[in-house]
Amino acid sequence: MSETKWTFSQKFYADFNVTASELALRLDAMKSRSIVSPDAMQTIASDLSRMTKSLSDATGSLPSYDQRQCELQLKALEKNAEDLRGASTSTPKFSFKRRPTKPKVPAEPVSTAGVAPTHTRPSTSISSARTLSSFSHRYLTIANLDAKDSSEEVSISDLDNCIVNLLPKGGDDRTKITAFHVRRLSKCVLVLPHISGSILLYDLSECVVVTGCHQFRMHNSTSVDVYLAIESNPIIEHCSNIRFTGYPTSLASDVVRQDSNHFTVQDFSHIRPTPSPNWSVLSEEESEPRWPVSEVDDQSLSKELQRMLQIRRGGSVEGTL
Amino acid sequence: MGLLTIIRKSRQKEKEMRILFLGLDNAGKTTILKKINGENISSISPTLGFNIKTFIHRKYTLNIWDVGGQRTLRPYWRNYFEQTDGIVWVVDSGDRMRIQDCNEELHNLLLEDRLSGASLLVFANKQDIEGSMTDKEIRKLLDLPGIKSHHWKIWPCSAVTGQNLVAGLDWIVEDVAHRLYYNSITPGQANYPPSALAPL
Numbered sequence: 001m002s003e004t005k006w007t008f009s010q011k012f013y014a015d016f017n018v019t020a021s022e023l024a025l026r027l028d029a030m031k032s033r034s035i036v037s038p039d040a041m042q043t044i045a046s047d048l049s050r051m052t053k054s055l056s057d058a059t060g061s062l063p064s065y066d067q068r069q070c071e072l073q074l075k076a077l078e079k080n081a082e083d084l085r086g087a088s089t090s091t092p093k094f095s096f097k098r099r100p101t102k103p104k105v106p107a108e109p110v111s112t113a114g115v116a117p118t119h120t121r122p123s124t125s126i127s128s129a130r131t132l133s134s135f136s137h138r139y140l141t142i143a144n145l146d147a148k149d150s151s152e153e154v155s156i157s158d159l160d161n162c163i164v165n166l167l168p169k170g171g172d173d174r175t176k177i178t179a180f181h182v183r184r185l186s187k188c189v190l191v192l193p194h195i196s197g198s199i200l201l202y203d204l205s206e207c208v209v210v211t212g213c214h215q216f217r218m219h220n221s222t223s224v225d226v227y228l229a230i231e232s233n234p235i236i237e238h239c240s241n242i243r244f245t246g247y248p249t250s251l252a253s254d255v256v257r258q259d260s261n262h263f264t265v266q267d268f269s270h271i272r273p274t275p276s277p278n279w280s281v282l283s284e285e286e287s288e289p290r291w292p293v294s295e296v297d298d299q300s301l302s303k304e305l306q307r308m309l310q311i312r313r314g315g316s317v318e319g320t321l
Numbered sequence: 322m323g324l325l326t327i328i329r330k331s332r333q334k335e336k337e338m339r340i341l342f343l344g345l346d347n348a349g350k351t352t353i354l355k356k357i358n359g360e361n362i363s364s365i366s367p368t369l370g371f372n373i374k375t376f377i378h379r380k381y382t383l384n385i386w387d388v389g390g391q392r393t394l395r396p397y398w399r400n401y402f403e404q405t406d407g408i409v410w411v412v413d414s415g416d417r418m419r420i421q422d423c424n425e426e427l428h429n430l431l432l433e434d435r436l437s438g439a440s441l442l443v444f445a446n447k448q449d450i451e452g453s454m455t456d457k458e459i460r461k462l463l464d465l466p467g468i469k470s471h472h473w474k475i476w477p478c479s480a481v482t483g484q485n486l487v488a489g490l491d492w493i494v495e496d497v498a499h500r501l502y503y504n505s506i507t508p509g510q511a512n513y514p515p516s517a518l519a520p521l
Contacts, residue, residue: 217346
């Protein structure tokens with residue numbers, strides 16, 4: 001990179017950061033006072049667009065990392081401004097309009113008030129996926145799966161301290177499930193069958209996940225051990241302290257066990273030639289626990305959970321030594 | 322051979338189109354492309370970056386850009402907008418949870434100046450999966466009838482079985498051709514229903 005380019009990019013980056021943090025301060029101030037004047041919003045919007053323009057003008061003269069950082073910063077600011085604008089526009093709506101809803105409130109029983117918000121947006125969307133949601137300290141199996149319709153996609157969300165075992169029971173060894181969507185799990189052990197589709201995981205913490213799938217995507221998660229059978233490359237995004245190893249042989253006979261060395265995990269938040277600090281391979285010796293595949297009562301559940309999660313924690317301590 | 326013929330012939334040779342494949346992650350963009358090309362689809366990894374495919378379809382050379390849909394990659398989509406003739410928006414019809422997300426990303430995309438005029442094909446992918454949303458549902462959930470700025474059409478399809486992939490591609494190629502190469506269109510190609518041009 002030439003001298004002039006270098007000094008330009010240095011200066012640009014510094015200036016950009018100053019402007020960005022100044023803007024962030026202004027946004028914060030507005031948020032804390034919770035008064036948003038349209039004029040101030042206008043100024044912010046024009047400042048933002050000026051920054052966007054200067055950044056796009058500088059494209060090519062900046063190192064790509066700096067460029068990306070600037071873009072991310074801008075994106076965050078835009079989002080903040082957008083939120084603020086949303087908040088400000090909803091306030092007048094609240095006070096002026098909504099006439100027709102007012103008489104409804106006393107007319108209908110209180111219970112509808114609780115139901116209404118969940119029905120506002122995704123009513124059509126969530127209703128027909130098979131779900132397993134909002135459990136705590138439970139051992140959950142296929143029987144707990146709300147199976148009233150034939151959807152082949154399963155959504156698992158909002159669980160803590162649970163063991164979930166969705167391996168097919170007895171005779172039917174092939175599962176019909178083609179995709180798993182998993183959200184917000186903490187301190188859970190998730191034992192899933194091998195499926196032909198994808199698995200998507202969001203917001204897991206301190207979990208153990210066993211699964212086989214066509215594609216694997218994990219987002220915003222920390223401290224998870226993954227026992228995986230897969231032909232493509234699993235990916236992680238915004239994750240940390242994730243460990244990967246092969247699908248346990250003891251759980252499925254028809255799944256070809258893969259050597260854990262074959263894993264090439266792609267970390268989308270670390271697109272660089274250096275190895276990602278966010279994941280590692282779980283070595284074979286420490287990766288063969290006794291799986292909690294038979295149903296247990298509540299007392300032994302916590303013991304089982306503790307045992308499983310202990311393996312995870314113990315392993316990670318060893319890993320850092 | 323008159324001048325007009327010569328001009329037409331030279332244009333004939335360079336009938337190129339640039340088509341952008343976009344959509345949320347796990348929609349099946351790469352799988353659709355590979356299936357159309359007759360490649361193996363069993364071990365496709367989530368796309369880190371992008372793929373380019375060039376092939377000839379109905380006398381046109383298609384340059385297809387397939388950009389990864391992972392959240393970290395979406396800000397980079399705009400690097401690919403320039404000179405785009407057609408957008409193929411791929412939807413995972415089984416993913417009810419993120420259909421709202423999908424709606425927002427699509428409508429944000431359509432605000433982009435550099436994409437104005439581009440034809441929009443929506444692929445409601447994964448129709449082979451039981452219980453997935455129909456194209457009618459998706460049409461409503463993505464608020465497609467509200468799109469006035471682009472020619473659009475939705476096709477139910479399956480990248481696994483190959484259902485409707487070619488039919489969808491035919492539509493977008495003809496729609497783009499109709500716009501770009503209006504004069505050189507052969508009668509056989511121009512006979513698609515007017516309803517496809519001006520969706521209600």
